[in-house]
Amino acid sequence: MYLILLSYSVLFRMENNKNDILMAKFNAVFRLGNIDVDPKTDQLKCADKQIEIQSMAMKVLCYFCEHSDRLITRDNLRDDVWKNTATSNHTINNHIYSLRRNLGKLDPDVKYIHTVTGGGTSGYRLSETLVHYDDTQLPNDESAELVTVTTPTVANDKKISKKTQRFGRLMFAAIVAVVCFTVLGYSQFIQTTDYKDVQQLTDLPGREQSASVAADGNFFVYANKKTKQQAWELFASSMDNPSKSVKVFNSEGNRDNFPSIAPSGQKIAFHRLKDGEEGIYVATFDRSTLKASQERRVIALEPNNLSTSISWLDETHFYYSIHEVSWAPKKIYLFDISSGLSEQVSSPALNSHGDFANTVSPDKQWMAILRADSYWDIELILYDITINRFIETGVKLSHLRLNVSFSDDSKSVYFIDSNGYLSRFDLASSVTTRISQQQYVGYWPLKIPGRNQFLLQQDWGLSSLTTEIVSVKNPVVGGDGTRQVVVNNGLAIRAIEGVNDGGFIFASVKPNRQLELWRYKEGKAYKLDEFIEKADYRYPLSLHWQQGSEQALLTVDGSCRSININTGKDSPLCPKGERLYAGTYSADLQSIYFATFDNNQSKAVKMAHTGYPIEPLPLLKNANMVRDGGKGILYYRIEPGNDIYQFDLTTQKSKKLIGRSYIANGYTTNDFVVVNDGIYFMDKPLEQSNAIYYYDFSSNKIRYLFDTPNLYPNIVLSDEQQLIYLLQSAHNDTHLLLLQ
Incomplete structure (x- = not known):
């Protein structure tokens, strides 16, 4: 039955x-x-x-x-x-x-x-x-x-159905037979494919990531960053003695990452990010010493390409993915080393993030691609190299898991699914199966050729696994700029917002990409347990406090929720389906400003604090964040761009106030903060460091305050502006793992 x-x-x-x-x-x-x-x-x-x-x-x-x-x-x-x-x-x-x-x-x-x-x-x-x-x-x-x-009309459908009744019965019998086979063999199948033994493979100090395994499975090359201040470097290890690591190049400070080993094992390609020398390089590799030499740049890249995925087709060709310009989706190209020419292979939609991962199968017939849409929803795409054809697999991933790999016989693709399990997609049957019951063990799964093992990356992203909150004594009010770490909860902190009592609330992202809400008060950080974590809460996200109250606004996943800053209890506020971002309260607390989209163009809207109605603000053209400075003045940022504008509600006129070069997130609410006397903001001018600046209303002058190690767009001021709270990367040791 x-x-x-x-x-x-x-x-x-x-x-x-x-x-x-x-x-x-x-x-x-x-x-x-x-x-x-x-x-x-x-x-x-x-x-x-x-x-x-x-x-x-x-x-x-x-x-x-x-x-x-x-x-x-x-x-x-x-x-x-x-x-x-x-x-x-x-x-x-x-x-x-x-x-x-x-x-x-x-x-x-x-x-x-x-x-x-x-x-x-x-x-x-x-x-x-x-x-x-x-x-x-x-x-x-x-x-x-x-x-x-x-x-076909409904009548035709019925007629066709009668003709195919016998076929339907045969199909039903076939399905029953397949199900019987599956159920009877399921237990044995699980026993032979459950990868559950996890052990640390490498042990260099610092962070280890983006490994590449040789085609014969005998050695691997990976990137390591020992400290926050040091550059990424390439190391290699034998699979039989993985704890013994060899530095691939003798030189220092090249910022090398994302290696890929050629089929012969005698060449490697990699991404070098050294200032002025950015690009994809190819070097000769000695399998016996695990050292490389004679590196040369074969593809020059713009600095906005912070990561690339490289996969060899043969000894003279490899695929790679890059942005043509910073705002464009990543596309895949095929590079010919002999001619020095690249040929575009993929054309993802312009409003997407594009193809950020690509891996060629051992038999050189297939390339597996991870393609991200504008919401960072991921789809596994197969590219048939022999006939230049893209095939949708139907495999959807809601979270970024960085890479995929093939089975030795090229008949299966391995990836980490949205719930953190190692999974396999069978090319012949289009069936996806979990092959490990271990959840969130690691990421970037690489099948080791010739072995029933996987190499995994313990770190879950290209950015730091964790970020921390630091306080800086504010130079504007006489502080000396010294800083101190005040929160490190072991997670990725992605949004902070000041609240009463000199504290703040913040959102942390767990390795499974789900959100937690935390409160910092009287020198202590604690989780707000009544916040309901949901899998569909993801970037972009922001927080804004309703001043004088116990409520804050969480804008996430294109909608918003009202949050109790003491308990985390949340309730929906925004109408569904509106795609709203970067919510901020008006000065009188009766309205909320948002950014939204019309035909892919950002624009500002205003919503009553009760959640209805929503009305457009046509005079704030292209605005993607609005802050109410009080006294009838709004400040906003436009897209594309990073500049800060001022809008006078009385005269209904706008003017550019502050020119900026770069911020890291276009949907944050506190990359600049307005106070009575001026504006604190962050920027990275061309060929200069990330820094915090202050614009003085009385003098109309900009004052440099201090450098920041990162440009995470979050500025929070304490009471009386004595302290400036910022986010920065927290450098934790993460290693490569072996799953078998």
Whole structure:
């Protein structure tokens, strides 16, 4: 009976996923009216005009096309496209408006999407004919055969169903057989694939990360940073004696990281970040001594490329991922050492973070890619190297886990899933299986060739595992600038906000990326236990105190919650589906300012402190954070950019107040703090250190205060401004691990 119920469950899930299956056939280029639609690249083309649209807008368009024979309601879009019944009409309307506008840019004489009202139901309907290109033709080939697509009616569906009843019974029997095999063999399967023995592999002082294992599994190369002040350096170890580490280069201070070993083991490629010499380098590697020499830069990189993923195809070619410019998504390129030329391979959506990890399979047929969208939701993509084809696996990861690797036979991909377990994706069956019951053991899983073992990275990210809060005696009020660590809770602190009694609250991120809220009061830090931790709370996040009260605002995951600063008890405040960021209270505490987006352009809105209504602030164009300085003056930051502007509510005029070069996070609420006499702010001017500055209202002059080791955009002032609280990296020892 259990097997039968399980089989029915499989069939039920197949039925529930029918929209996903139907939508899958809209992966190839098709034509709608006069416009060519390419869902893979989110591009629309008509004659010689081409534009790129939002990925969600493309999903909406494909959904319209799939159901071109019927009226589409907002509820249909909510259920089948957003898959979130809480999605607001405002959000849906914005996407429809954006879609209509882009279609109109390409073909202004045709109205592609009609609004239908009356008869008790309202919605949308396509007005143009939908056609698919023949698989053997290219869209720009004038001889291409166009195949008109018609959606089967309900009657046809019933007729087809009768014809296939016998096939359905056979399929059901096959499913039962597979389930029987799976259940009967499950226990034995788990016993042979449960990786549970964890041991430390290396023991250099400092942080160890970004390892690469030789194709024969005999040695590995990795990066080490001994102290916060020292540069990253490359080390190598034999797999048979991993605790004995050899420094790969004799030189110092090169800031080398992210190594990759060539198939022969006689060359390595790596990323060098030394000032003025940034780029990808290739060096000769001696397997017997584990030393490298004759390094040369083969690809010059801009300093904004802080990390790259490198994977060798053969002895003269490797793939790598970089940003072309700082705001663009990471793309993958294939580099030819012989010619010195690079060829672009991937084209992720412009509004995404792009392809930040890539690994070539041992048989050189596949490349596994981790692709991040604009919300840092991750998808595992397979690239068939032999036919230049990208394949979506359906594997979704909600948290950044940095890298993947292949099995020795190239038939499986290994990764850390969103819950922190080592998992395997089978290429043939498209089935994902957890292969370890150990949770959050480590990250960046590398299968060691020829061995039933994995090499893992204990540190969970490219940034420090932990950050700490320091206090600095404020030079503006006579302090000498000395600093002292006041909080190190062993986690990554990502937002702080001053509250009453000279203390502050702060948000910490655990290794599983879930948030904790903490309070610092009277020299002690403690966790606020009544805060409900949720897996979907993630960046960007910010905190802002409602002065004089016991409440603070937590803006996270595009929404906001009211937080009790003493207990952490939280309750929803913002409407769902609005995508709100960087919330700050107005001076009179009756309103909350937010940044939001309209067609990917940042703008400011204002919400009543009760959560409704929300109204736009059209005069604060492109603002992505607003602070109320009181006395009828608002201060805000725009996107793109880092400069600070002033807006006079009486005259309704804006002016640029402070020019800045760089901040690390565009959605923070306290990279600058307004006080009665001036503004404290952080900046990193060109070729200068990260620093804190003070702008004096009376003199209109900027005063340098002190350098900071990091540019985490959080400034908090104590009562009477005696102390400035900041975040800085905490350097903790983290090592490479062996899982078997």
